[in-house]
Amino acid sequence: MVEFTLWDILRNLLLAARWTVGLSLIAFIGGGFVGFALLIARLTPSRSARRLVSLYVQLFQGTPLLIQLFLAYFGLALLGIQTSPWTAAALALTAYTSAFLSEIWFGCVASVPRGQWEAARSLALNFWEQLRHVILPQALTIAVPPTVGFLVQVIKGTALASVIGFVELTKAGGMITNATFRPFTVYALVALIYFALCYPISLTARALERTLHAAHR
Amino acid sequence: MLAKGVAWTLGLTAISATAGIALGVGCAWARIHGPVWMKAVTGAYVELFRNTPFIVQLFFIFFGLPAMGFRLSPEAASILAMVVNLGAYATEIIRAGIEATPRGQVEAALSLALSRMQTFFHVVLPPALRKVWPALVSQIIIVMLGSSVCGQISTEELSFAANLIQSRNFRAFEAFIVAALIYLALSIALRRLLNWLGPRFLFGD
Amino acid sequence: MPPIVEIAALYKSFGETQVLRGGDLNVNQGEVIAIIGKSGSGKSTLLRCINGLERFDSGAILVNNKQIDHDSAAAMRELRQQVGMIFQSFNLFPHLTVGRNIMLAPKLVKKRTTEQGEEQARTLLSRVGLEEKYDAMPDRLSGGQQQRVAIARALAMEPAVLLCDEITSALDPELVGEVLRVVESLAKDGMTLMMVTHEIGFARKVADRMIFMHQGKVHEMGPPDELFANPRTPELRQFLSSLHN
Amino acid sequence: MPPIVEIAALYKSFGETQVLRGGDLNVNQGEVIAIIGKSGSGKSTLLRCINGLERFDSGAILVNNKQIDHDSAAAMRELRQQVGMIFQSFNLFPHLTVGRNIMLAPKLVKKRTTEQGEEQARTLLSRVGLEEKYDAMPDRLSGGQQQRVAIARALAMEPAVLLCDEITSALDPELVGEVLRVVESLAKDGMTLMMVTHEIGFARKVADRMIFMHQGKVHEMGPPDELFANPRTPELRQFLSSLHN
Amino acid sequence: ASEVFGQTALDGIVRSKAVRIAIPTDFPPYGFVGSDMQPQGLDIDMARLIAGKLGATPELIPVTTANRIPYLQTKKADLVISTLGKNPDREKVIDFTVAYSPFFIGVFAPKATELKGPEALAGKSIAVTRGSVDDAELTKVAPPTAEVRRFEDNNATISAFVAGQTQAVATSAQVAAAMITKNPQLGAEYKFLLKDSPNFIGVGKSEDALRAKLNEIILAAKADGTLEALSRKWLGRSTGDLPE
Numbered sequence A: 001m002v003e004f005t006l007w008d009i010l011r012n013l014l015l016a017a018r019w020t021v022g023l024s025l026i027a028f029i030g031g032g033f034v035g036f037a038l039l040i041a042r043l044t045p046s047r048s049a050r051r052l053v054s055l056y057v058q059l060f061q062g063t064p065l066l067i068q069l070f071l072a073y074f075g076l077a078l079l080g081i082q083t084s085p086w087t088a089a090a091l092a093l094t095a096y097t098s099a100f101l102s103e104i105w106f107g108c109v110a111s112v113p114r115g116q117w118e119a120a121r122s123l124a125l126n127f128w129e130q131l132r133h134v135i136l137p138q139a140l141t142i143a144v145p146p147t148v149g150f151l152v153q154v155i156k157g158t159a160l161a162s163v164i165g166f167v168e169l170t171k172a173g174g175m176i177t178n179a180t181f182r183p184f185t186v187y188a189l190v191a192l193i194y195f196a197l198c199y200p201i202s203l204t205a206r207a208l209e210r211t212l213h214a215a216h217r
Numbered sequence B: 001m002l003a004k005g006v007a008w009t010l011g012l013t014a015i016s017a018t019a020g021i022a023l024g025v026g027c028a029w030a031r032i033h034g035p036v037w038m039k040a041v042t043g044a045y046v047e048l049f050r051n052t053p054f055i056v057q058l059f060f061i062f063f064g065l066p067a068m069g070f071r072l073s074p075e076a077a078s079i080l081a082m083v084v085n086l087g088a089y090a091t092e093i094i095r096a097g098i099e100a101t102p103r104g105q106v107e108a109a110l111s112l113a114l115s116r117m118q119t120f121f122h123v124v125l126p127p128a129l130r131k132v133w134p135a136l137v138s139q140i141i142i143v144m145l146g147s148s149v150c151g152q153i154s155t156e157e158l159s160f161a162a163n164l165i166q167s168r169n170f171r172a173f174e175a176f177i178v179a180a181l182i183y184l185a186l187s188i189a190l191r192r193l194l195n196w197l198g199p200r201f202l203f204g205d
Numbered sequence C, D: 001m002p003p004i005v006e007i008a009a010l011y012k013s014f015g016e017t018q019v020l021r022g023g024d025l026n027v028n029q030g031e032v033i034a035i036i037g038k039s040g041s042g043k044s045t046l047l048r049c050i051n052g053l054e055r056f057d058s059g060a061i062l063v064n065n066k067q068i069d070h071d072s073a074a075a076m077r078e079l080r081q082q083v084g085m086i087f088q089s090f091n092l093f094p095h096l097t098v099g100r101n102i103m104l105a106p107k108l109v110k111k112r113t114t115e116q117g118e119e120q121a122r123t124l125l126s127r128v129g130l131e132e133k134y135d136a137m138p139d140r141l142s143g144g145q146q147q148r149v150a151i152a153r154a155l156a157m158e159p160a161v162l163l164c165d166e167i168t169s170a171l172d173p174e175l176v177g178e179v180l181r182v183v184e185s186l187a188k189d190g191m192t193l194m195m196v197t198h199e200i201g202f203a204r205k206v207a208d209r210m211i212f213m214h215q216g217k218v219h220e221m222g223p224p225d226e227l228f229a230n231p232r233t234p235e236l237r238q239f240l241s242s243l244h245n
Numbered sequence E: 001a002s003e004v005f006g007q008t009a010l011d012g013i014v015r016s017k018a019v020r021i022a023i024p025t026d027f028p029p030y031g032f033v034g035s036d037m038q039p040q041g042l043d044i045d046m047a048r049l050i051a052g053k054l055g056a057t058p059e060l061i062p063v064t065t066a067n068r069i070p071y072l073q074t075k076k077a078d079l080v081i082s083t084l085g086k087n088p089d090r091e092k093v094i095d096f097t098v099a100y101s102p103f104f105i106g107v108f109a110p111k112a113t114e115l116k117g118p119e120a121l122a123g124k125s126i127a128v129t130r131g132s133v134d135d136a137e138l139t140k141v142a143p144p145t146a147e148v149r150r151f152e153d154n155n156a157t158i159s160a161f162v163a164g165q166t167q168a169v170a171t172s173a174q175v176a177a178a179m180i181t182k183n184p185q186l187g188a189e190y191k192f193l194l195k196d197s198p199n200f201i202g203v204g205k206s207e208d209a210l211r212a213k214l215n216e217i218i219l220a221a222k223a224d225g226t227l228e229a230l231s232r233k234w235l236g237r238s239t240g241d242l243p244e
C-alpha cells in the first residue's frame, strides 16, 4: 500500500490548510458584511428590527456550529435547496461569524459615550450622518483588536467543516491518519499548523489592544 | 436516546465547568504569582489551547496520546479535552479579573495578618470571579456547544444521539432541528442557572 | 416681533418621576436668559426638550413659530438648525481635528463647500480666541479650550438660539473665565441665549432675565437684580441663601 | 517597659529616589504619635515599613523586641497581629458584609469560632457606633462609616499598635468628625497609635508626641504644643506657616 | 422525507455529461488516499468504469459511512459506490442495483483475546462505524453487556482500535487486512464472521431508469470478467458468487 513519509504528511496537511484559510476568509468576509448589516439594524430606532437581530444572535450563539453545519448541508437540501459543501460551509460559518461579530461591534458602538450621539443630533445631523461621521469612526478604532482576536475563533471554527465532507486541515488529518496509522504525529502536526495560523493573529490582536489602551490614556 | 444525549451533554459540561474553573484559578494564580518556570509553562499551555481547534485537541487526546502509552476511554478523553480547553480560557478570564483587583485590597488583607494563600482565596479571588462571571458563563456555554464534537469519538452526547437517529431512520432534518432546539434551550437555561448559582455559592466567602 | 421660543404647559416624566410640570415661558429675539434652580429641578430637561433631544408628554414648544414635531425627521433637522446646544462635557468629536469638528455639520447639513467651511471655521476660531488650534486634535486641548471650540462648532450652524447647560461646571476654576468671556461677547453681539448656570455672579451681570426653576416649573422670573434683591417666594429665598455658604 | 516599636537608622529607596534616610524613633506602649510633614517626605513609607508592607534597605525595626524578618512568612504574620493598619482608601472587602469583613481575619488567623467572631464583631461595631450595619454591604455605607468599619476590623485582631495613614483624607469634610471621634476614644483607652495626618488641630489635641518628617528623616520631634510654639528648624517653621493659609 | 424529483437522475447525467458519485476515502482497499491525497481503490475504479459507460465525467465526492445515504436522499450525489450493503432499513429510503463486489464483515482482535463468537463479546469493548452494515449486524448479535463504541467514520473506528481504545473491531475483512499489515505490533487476527454482505450501488428512490442502466453495465462487466479483475487487483481474491 501507499507509504507516507513525514514530508508527505506535512505537505498534504499544508495543502489542505489552504482550504482552512480560504474558508476562514469567506466566513470572515461574509460574516463581516452580514454582521455589519445586523449591527446597523440593531442601531436603528425600529424596535422590531432590534428584536429580530437579537433573536438571530441568540439562535446562532446558542446552538453548536456543528449542528448549524449539518443543517445547512443536509437540512436545507431536504427542503429542496441544494447546497454544495462550499455553500453550506460558507453559509453556516457566515451566520455563526456574523452573530458574534455583530455582538462584538454592538458593544464597541455602545461604548461610544451618549454625549457624542447627542452632540451630533443637536448639530442637525440625521441618523445616518450621525452614524457615518461621528459614531462609527470612533467605534471602529475600539473594534479592531477584538475583531482581529475573533478571527482566531473563525479559523478554529472551520475545523468543524470537516464533518460535512469538506477536506480542510482537520479532515485531511483524519484521512492521512487512516492511511498511515500515525495519529500522534498527524494530529500533532495538524495542531501545530493551526497554532502557526492563529498565534500570530492572537499576538497582533493583543498588540493592537495595547496601543489602543496607550492612545486612550 | 435524545434524553440520554442531553444527560451526557449536561454531565460533560458540569464536570468540565467545575474542573475547568478550578484549573483556571490555579493557572491564573501561577501566571501572576508563580515562579518564572511556572509562568512559562502556564503561558504555553494557555496559548497552545486557545490557538488550536477543540476538535483537533480532542482527536489528539483520543487518537494521538495512546501512541505515547496514555489511554483514555472516549468519555474520559472528552472530559479531559473539555477541561483543558475551558481551563485555558478560564485562566485568561480569571487573570484579568485578578489583575483588576486594587492593590489596597491585598495590602489590607496582609496587614490583617492573612497569609498569601488566605489573601488570594478569601480577598482577591471572590470579587475577581464576580467581576468576570458573565465572561466565564459565556465561555462555559461555548464549551457546552463545543461538546457536540465529542460525538465524533463515540461519546454518546446530544449530537451523537441526533446523528445516530438520522443514520438509523435517515430523517436528517428533523433530527438536527430537534437537536438544535434542545441545544438552544440548554444554553438559555444554563446561562440562567449559572447567573443564579454564581453569586450564591461562589463569590460570598 | 413674536417670541423666538414659546413654551406652554410643558409636562414630562421619566417613568414615575414627574420632571416638568407645566412650565410656561417666552423668549424674545436677542434676549439672554439665565436659568437657576436646585439640582433635579428639571433645568437640563427643559433645555433638552427645546432642541428635541428629549420628547415631552404634553404641552407645546414653538421655535420661530413652528411647533416641535418629533415624527418628522425633516422638521427636527430644521429645528436643530435654529437651536444650537452646548454641553457640560463639551462632546467634541475626538476623531476629528478642531477645524473639522466645526466644519462637519455645515458641510453635511447646509451643503457648504470645503472652502466656505474652512473660512468660516477660521473666523469662528478667532472669535473664540483659538485661531492657532485649527489643526489640533481635541484631546490636546485644555477643558476651557475644548468648550470654546464647542461654542464655535455650535455657532457654525448659525442658530437663532443657543442653549448652554452648565457649560463651565466641568472646568477647573482657573479655566472658567475664558469660557464665560466668550459667552459674554456672544450676548453683547445680540445672540439669543438660554443658559443653565451655577455662576450666579456672571448670570447676574449678563442676563436680561433670570428664571428660577423649582419642581419642574418656572417658579419665579424677572430681571436678575430684582430677583436677588426681592425674592417673592420662600423657595427662591432659601435657594439664594444656600448659595451664600 | 521597653519601647513597643524601635526604629534605628532606617534607609529605603525606590530605584533612584532615596525615600527614608536614616530615621530613628522609639514608641512606647500607650503613646499617641502624630506624624506630619510635606508630601513626599516619607511618612507613608515609614508606616508601611513598620508593618512589613514595604521592605527596607538597611537599618532595623523592632516590634515588641522582635526584629522584622521578611523571609519568614510566619514571623511576618506574627508581626502583623501586633501591628494593625488603617488606610486612606478604607479597603473594605467589597464582597463581604460589614460583619464578615470584621470576622474574616480573626477566624482565619486566630482560629476563632463563628460565635466568638460574631460577638466580637458586634461589640466592635457598637464601639464605632455602627451596630445596626452588621449585615450591610460596604458599598451601601458612606465614606465615614466605611472608615469606622475599617477601624473595627483592625481592632478585631487586637493589635498592640495601630498605624493610621491619612485616614480622613478621602472623606467629605462633614464626615471627618465622626472618624476622628473614634480615633480619639481609642487614644483615651490607651491604644498605641501612630498616625499620619493633615488634621493639625486634632493632632495637637490628641497626640502625646508630634513628629515632623523631612526628606526621609525625623527632623524634629516633641510635645505638640512645644513644637508649634517653638519650632527649632527653619523647615518646620516653613511647614507650619504653610498650614495657616 | 421522500422527494418528488422534477426529472430523473439519468436525464440529468445525460444532459450534463457528468455524474456525481459518492465514494469512500476512509476504507482501504475500497477507497483511500495516496500520498498525493487522490482517492484510489476498488470503488473508485468502479466509479470510473460506470462513468465511462454512462459517457459522463465522474465527479467523485468523498463521503463517510454515516453520511452516504443523506447524500443520496438530498440529491447531493447521483449514486453511491461506497461499500454499501443492502438491508431492509435502507431499502425503505433508497434503491439498490445488483451487487458488484464482495464484502465480508468480521470481528477482529489481538491473538491473545479469546473471541469464538458473538457471545464472547460480553463485557468487551468493540469499535464499529456508526450507520454501517457492520453496525447493524453487530448490534443484532452483540450481547447486551458488550460495549459497542460507534464512531463517525471508518478512519475513527480503525484509529480507535489501533490506538488500543477498544479490545476488538468490527469491520470488513479487507480493511482489517490493511490495518493488520500496517500494524504488526497489534497481533490482530480474524475472529469470526458477522456477515457476508456484498456491495451494491445505491441510487435515489424510484430512479428506475438509472438503476436499470446501471444493472445493465454491472452485468455486462461481470460477464466480460471486468468485475473479477477488479476484485483480484484490489482484494487479491475472486468475487465469488455475487447476488443479482
Ligand SMILES: Nc1ncnc2c1ncn2[C@@H]1O[C@H](COP(=O)(O)OP(=O)(O)OP(=O)(O)O)[C@@H](O)[C@H]1O
Binding pocket: C014, C017, C019, C037, C038, C039, C040, C041, C042, C043, C044, C045, C046
Ligand atoms: N434619562 C433619564 N431617565 C430617568 N430620569 C431622569 C433622566 N434624566 C433626568 N432624570 C431625572 O429628572 C429629574 C430632573 O433632571 P434634570 O437633569 O433636568 O435636573 P437639573 O435641574 O438639570 O439638575 P442638575 O442641576 O443636577 O443638572 C431628576 O430627578 C433626574 O433624576
Ligand SMILES: Nc1ncnc2c1ncn2[C@@H]1O[C@H](COP(=O)(O)OP(=O)(O)OP(=O)(O)O)[C@@H](O)[C@H]1O
Binding pocket: D014, D017, D019, D037, D038, D039, D040, D041, D042, D043, D044, D045, D046
Ligand atoms: N511604590 C513606589 N515606587 C516608587 N516610588 C515611590 C513608591 N511609593 C512612594 N514612592 C516615592 O517615595 C516618596 C515618599 O513617598 P511617601 O508616600 O512615603 O510620601 P508621604 O510623605 O506619605 O507623602 P503624601 O503626604 O503625599 O502621602 C515619594 O517621592 C514617592 O514618589
Ligand SMILES: [Mg+2]
Binding pocket: C043, C044, C045, C165, C166
Ligand atoms: Mg442638569
Ligand SMILES: [Mg+2]
Binding pocket: D043, D044, D045, D165, D166
Ligand atoms: Mg502618604
